[in-house]
Amino acid sequence: MTEVTAISKFACPGCGGEAVWTPAKKSLVCPYCGTVSPAELKADGTLIEENDLVSALRSIPDDQRGWEAQRKTVRCQSCQAISVFDQKRVAQRCDFCGSSALLDVNDMQAPIRPGSLLPFKIAEGTVREDIRRWYGSHFWARSNLSDKALTDTLHGLYLPYWTFDAHAECPWQAEAGYHYYTRDSQGRQQQHTRWEHASGHVSEDFDDVLVPASKGVHAALLSALEPFPTTTELVPYDAGYLSGWVVEQYQIDLIQSAQHSRQRMDGLLRQTCSSQVPGDTQRNLQIAPEYSAQTFKHILLPIWLLTYTYGTKNYQVAVNGVTGKITGEYPLSWVKITIAVILGLILLFIFISYSN
Ligand SMILES: [Zn+2]
Numbered sequence: 001m002t003e004v005t006a007i008s009k010f011a012c013p014g015c016g017g018e019a020v021w022t023p024a025k026k027s028l029v030c031p032y033c034g035t036v037s038p039a040e041l042k043a044d045g046t047l048i049e050e051n052d053l054v055s056a057l058r059s060i061p062d063d064q065r066g067w068e069a070q071r072k073t074v075r076c077q078s079c080q081a082i083s084v085f086d087q088k089r090v091a092q093r094c095d096f097c098g099s100s101a102l103l104d105v106n107d108m109q110a111p112i113r114p115g116s117l118l119p120f121k122i123a124e125g126t127v128r129e130d131i132r133r134w135y136g137s138h139f140w141a142r143s144n145l146s147d148k149a150l151t152d153t154l155h156g157l158y159l160p161y162w163t164f165d166a167h168a169e170c171p172w173q174a175e176a177g178y179h180y181y182t183r184d185s186q187g188r189q190q191q192h193t194r195w196e197h198a199s200g201h202v203s204e205d206f207d208d209v210l211v212p213a214s215k216g217v218h219a220a221l222l223s224a225l226e227p228f229p230t231t232t233e234l235v236p237y238d239a240g241y242l243s244g245w246v247v248e249q250y251q252i253d254l255i256q257s258a259q260h261s262r263q264r265m266d267g268l269l270r271q272t273c274s275s276q277v278p279g280d281t282q283r284n285l286q287i288a289p290e291y292s293a294q295t296f297k298h299i300l301l302p303i304w305l306l307t308y309t310y311g312t313k314n315y316q317v318a319v320n321g322v323t324g325k326i327t328g329e330y331p332l333s334w335v336k337i338t339i340a341v342i343l344g345l346i347l348l349f350i351f352i353s354y355s356n
């Protein structure tokens with residue numbers, strides 16, 4: 001029983017609530033804000049290993065938490081998204097999945113305040129038109145996306161993101177290939193490659209590597225919504241920007257976020273190193289990055305989201321609130337597919353009859 005006591009007293013780095021050890025995920029999962037933090041159950045049943053990000057999150061003081069305005073928080077029992085909105089508004093359905101199973105969340109420690117955000121630039125009317133056009137351009141989609149769906153379920157939302165900055169020192173080595181030419185006995189030119197060892201060093205500062213912390217929007221749509229102009233257009237957080245809008249509160253899988261940002265940085269470094277290899281061609285590029293001065297920020301980014309149910313499935317169409325880029329899911333029209341298949345069979349039949 002001792003180990004259970006020790007672990008159950010583990011405070012969530014995101015909200016300070018009591019996180020619960022979840023063996024299946026080998027992590028501590030916070031039942032209040034959904035944060036998943038890496039943890040290791042030692043043989044003696046006591047200690048927990050954590051990464052830099054966990055300790056950094058936990059040390060964020062109270063005066064950097066909260067919305068600086070009266071806000072109401074609910075958690076969706078169906079998709080698990082946590083929505084935050086104006087006190088006077090009554091939420092009947094989840095903006096992300098349409099479920100009415102919403103629970104008030106009152107006992108959570110205030111979340112880490114966003115440092116900055118991108119304000120909405122694209123107006124609701126424009127978005128409706130763009131979605132209608134987008135939908136029309138997908139032939140295999142069911143064609144009757146009703147006006148009701150467009151008016152009832154289009155929501156402007158601020159989504160939570162973490163952005164990572166880091167400095168990297170990255171030595172690299174590779175084989176650089178230099179072409180040279182000879183002539184064979186018939187006088188034809190032949191190309192050969194001489195391989196030489198090459199090495200070098202890249203120093204790079206990463207700024208705003210984005211990692212989404214949304215539960216409400218389907219993961220594939222989130223990556224398709226990028227890029228957001230975070231390096232040029234972020235404005236400092238002010239509660240006024242959020243008034244009248246729904247904000248999704250972050251839920252983080254810390255292991256995934258850290259890995260995700262690291263993979264992105266590794267990939268970018270590899271490109272830079274590759275571009276420095278001399279010669280005409282290259283092979284066996286190896287990089288050995290060391291990261292330092294890693295920091296992260298919590299920011300909010302605006303999207304328009306349309307969610308509708310067809311059959312038993314939930315479909316989402318999302319629009320980048322700054323650039324207008326659209327991405328989405330749609331139910332296939334089985335009528336169209338069936339007609340196409342039948343037409344195809346008829347053509348095949350005619351073709352076979354003629355060729356006989
Ligand atoms: Zn929490």
Ligand SMILES: [Zn+2]
Nearest residue numbers: 076079094097
């Ligand atoms: Zn939901």
